[in-house]
Structures are given as structure tokens and as C-alpha cells.
Amino acid sequence: MASSIAAPQLLLLSHTLSFFKPNQNRHRLILQSECTHLNLRCSFHFKNTALLSASKFFRPLHAVLNSSTSLISKEEPNAKQKNDTSTLRAICQGHVPEHALSRLEEIGFVVPTDVQRQALPVLFSGRDCILHAQTGSGKTLAYLLLIYSVINPQRSAVQALIVVPTRELGMQVTKVARMLAPKPMDITVMALLDGGMLRRHKSWLKAEPPTIIVATIASLCQMLEKHIFKLEAMQVLVIDEVDFMFNSSKQVSSLRKLLTIYSSCNNRQTVFASASIPQHRRFLHDCIQQKWTKNDVIHVHVNPIEPMPSRLQHRFLTCSKKQRHQTLLSLLQTDAPKSGIIFVGEQSEKSKKAGNAPPTTLLIDFLKTSYGGCSDILLLEEGMNFNLRAASLTEVKQGGSYILVATDIAARGVDLPETTHIYNFDLPRTAIDYLHRAGRTGRKPFSDEECYVTNIIMPEEHFVLQRYENELMFKCEELIL
Numbered sequence: 001m002a003s004s005i006a007a008p009q010l011l012l013l014s015h016t017l018s019f020f021k022p023n024q025n026r027h028r029l030i031l032q033s034e035c036t037h038l039n040l041r042c043s044f045h046f047k048n049t050a051l052l053s054a055s056k057f058f059r060p061l062h063a064v065l066n067s068s069t070s071l072i073s074k075e076e077p078n079a080k081q082k083n084d085t086s087t088l089r090a091i092c093q094g095h096v097p098e099h100a101l102s103r104l105e106e107i108g109f110v111v112p113t114d115v116q117r118q119a120l121p122v123l124f125s126g127r128d129c130i131l132h133a134q135t136g137s138g139k140t141l142a143y144l145l146l147i148y149s150v151i152n153p154q155r156s157a158v159q160a161l162i163v164v165p166t167r168e169l170g171m172q173v174t175k176v177a178r179m180l181a182p183k184p185m186d187i188t189v190m191a192l193l194d195g196g197m198l199r200r201h202k203s204w205l206k207a208e209p210p211t212i213i214v215a216t217i218a219s220l221c222q223m224l225e226k227h228i229f230k231l232e233a234m235q236v237l238v239i240d241e242v243d244f245m246f247n248s249s250k251q252v253s254s255l256r257k258l259l260t261i262y263s264s265c266n267n268r269q270t271v272f273a274s275a276s277i278p279q280h281r282r283f284l285h286d287c288i289q290q291k292w293t294k295n296d297v298i299h300v301h302v303n304p305i306e307p308m309p310s311r312l313q314h315r316f317l318t319c320s321k322k323q324r325h326q327t328l329l330s331l332l333q334t335d336a337p338k339s340g341i342i343f344v345g346e347q348s349e350k351s352k353k354a355g356n357a358p359p360t361t362l363l364i365d366f367l368k369t370s371y372g373g374c375s376d377i378l379l380l381e382e383g384m385n386f387n388l389r390a391a392s393l394t395e396v397k398q399g400g401s402y403i404l405v406a407t408d409i410a411a412r413g414v415d416l417p418e419t420t421h422i423y424n425f426d427l428p429r430t431a432i433d434y435l436h437r438a439g440r441t442g443r444k445p446f447s448d449e450e451c452y453v454t455n456i457i458m459p460e461e462h463f464v465l466q467r468y469e470n471e472l473m474f475k476c477e478e479l480i481l
């Protein structure tokens, strides 16, 4: 860009810059208007690059340029800018540093989703928030942008903590958080997850605390109990899939302990996120009562009358228990899905004790021998070790076409945007489980591609499906093959 600036323009630029005094909040406005004057009609990211490159020709001005560009994130938007919610940049300007905004645009995140449009102003105001919006609606980016708005890269302390229920979700959130970090990274993101090398993390935490930690609760508690790091400097705490965590007998007591410790920290901001928060009024009340949030906590509930994305098409097929493998096979042959997830129920204790093979294994073996589709058939379930679980997800993400046979471990948060078909080989146990399983498809916020959720049910399960339809307000069409 600098090479396209002619000498007279540089002169004009230097003339303009000579009026700058460091620490004036108006610097950016002047820079921007002068750049427009110079016909540099490109995004502000480029304007800065152009100015910084131009500054090499004007050594004395370099310091002024650098100080003025560092002011970009601190500039107060005017009233018109404040109301502009058409782009993520417009909403985040003045809160999120320029490097993160540029990264957002490079990745292709330009237009905000509904939850981002509604929640970001609330989050930037410092208020605690319950983010309650459909699956695949972009809650992760909303809370990450809040985190990027408050952290100070110069400070050597853990400043934000995101707690997630599974290792898989943790890896995914870590990846997005790292994507927003500038290069070379002065913001570090640690994944403190079950199955990780805690000893290595311990040394890292002691030597140089990361800016952001993404953690599962068990690994996190080990570090807190050993006083490896403290919560005092933490500005933001996010609990993702909060209803799942409160419902999990393994996680709930540690979660309560964490929230209680954090409630005594100064300068705190707490965010709870999920696509399902049953009895949300009660939950809100409890949060205030227990001091897990401040009194002015806000419940951002996006599209409450439509708990699931409207472009999901729900279907069902009825067959006997014995016919289920064959029915699924016919269905796959008819649909020929490029990418799909087949959800299978967990093996009962009784079946385990009897020494039976898990239903997932039986199904995978059946599909591998009888399904001729070109997709890779992969498995994801709790019983697998962490490396195998990671390998399955990596293969799914790399391969263009996949059939993933999974238990409910893949039902929460996992983001595989290419998935177009969900099959409930076994009906989920609750309506909320249905919502999260179904929500593994339809994850491209601005796409109108049709996505299918198909339930294979036995005649006696009709009424269960109807209950889910009433509870989640959707219509399930019968499919005849």
C-alpha cells in the first residue's frame, strides 16, 4: 500500500501528523479522515498498514504513528457508531483490539449472528450475562470477543477462564481463541483438559501464566487445590454448557466450589452459556442468591419461541428392534449423506456385565461390512482413550466426507459445520438431549442449506417423540422408505 502513496500525499500525511499530540483520543479520527482524503479507500486495517509503512519515510513521525495506532482500541465510538450493529467490527470497535478484529475478518467473521448482536453490547458493559441461544448460533465467539476486550497482554497473569464439560469442546474453544490471537503471540491460551499432561501444564503455569485458560473442571480443580494458580487476577469466567455441568454428578460440586471462590474476587465478570437453560428464571435467581453473579446479571435469550434452528427438518421411521440396523442402512443408502452423525445410546450396565459388545461397536461393524457409501466411518465414545477420541475428530475434520458413530459425548458443543444429517439410532433420553444432538447440524449461521434429523423409533416410542415435539416446538414428519 505504501508504494502507491505519491510523494505529495506523503507530504500531506506528514503535515497532518505534525498536528498530533500523543495521548489525544482524537488521533484516529484525524488519521482516518486524512486517509480518506488521500483516496486510500480500503479497510482500516490497511489504512494502518499504509500509514505505518509510510511512516518509515518520516522517522520522526514514527513514534507518533505508533502511539496513535495503539489508541485505536481505546477510542470512544460516537453515538452513531454505537448504534451500528451491521458488522462485528462496528459492534466491537473501541472494545476489541484492532489485531483481533482484523483476524476476525480474515477468518470470514464479518456479520454478527443474532446472539452476538444482542449480547456483545451487554458483555462490553461489564455486566454478568447468561447467554441463551440456539445451537450453532455463535455463542463461543461472543464470549471470546468479551475476553479479548478485557485482557491486557502486557500483564503476566491468568485473566480469563473458560470452563467446558468435555475435552473435545475444550480443544475446539482453544482453537478459536488462538485464532484470534495476534502473531507473534503475546496472548497465550492454555488447554487444561482431562487427558492432558498436567505436569507440563503445572510448569508452564508456574513459569509464565497464560492469558487465557480453557479447562475441564477436574483438571482445573487439581491446579487450584495445589495453589498452582489463583483466581484473583481473573477478569472473566465463562461456564460453557452450564446446564450440562450443573446436571452432571461428577462436575457439579467442583463447579459450585469454583463459582463460590470466584464470587469473592474484585473486578469479576461471569458468563454462563448454553442452548438450553431449563427453568432459566430459577437459575437466574439462584445465581444472584448464591452470589455467582452480580445482581444486575442479564439473561440474553435469543429467539425463545424457537429453541431449535428452523432449517432443521425432523423425520422419523418406525420399525421393530430387530430391523433397526437394516432400516438405518436403507436410510443411509437413500440419503447418501456426505457428512453425518449417528447417535447411539450408551450401553447399559446390565449389558456390560453380561459381556456383550457395546452397541456402537456392533453398529460400526455392521456398517463397515454392508454400507457402500464413500464416507469414512468413525467412532467417538467415552470408553475410548483420549488419543483415539482426538484422532477420530481430527479425521472427521480433515476428511470431506464422514459418518461418525457417536454417543452423547458428541452431542454438546462439538462444531462440525459440514454435518448435514443426524440420525438418532436410539432416541435420546430427554428433550434437551434431543435439542443438542439435533444441533450438531445446521451450524453455518448464514446458510439456508437443508439439514435433516432422522429418528429411528420403535412403535412404543411414538409418544416419547411426540413429547419432545411439544416441548421443543417442532414437527416431525413420518418417512416411508
Ligand SMILES: Nc1ncnc2c1ncn2[C@@H]1O[C@H](COP(=O)(O)OP(=O)(O)OP(=O)(O)O)[C@@H](O)[C@H]1O
Pocket: 088, 108, 109, 110, 111, 112, 113, 116, 133, 134, 135, 136, 137, 138, 139, 140, 141, 274, 275, 412, 413, 414, 415, 417, 439, 443, 444, 445, 446
Ligand atoms: N459471525 C459469524 N459469522 C460466520 N460464522 C460464524 C459467526 N459466529 C460463529 N460462526 C460459526 O458458527 C458456528 C457455530 O458457532 P458456535 O460453535 O460458537 O455455536 P454455539 O452457539 O456455541 O453452539 P452450541 O450451543 O451447539 O455449542 C461455528 O462454525 C462458527 O465458526
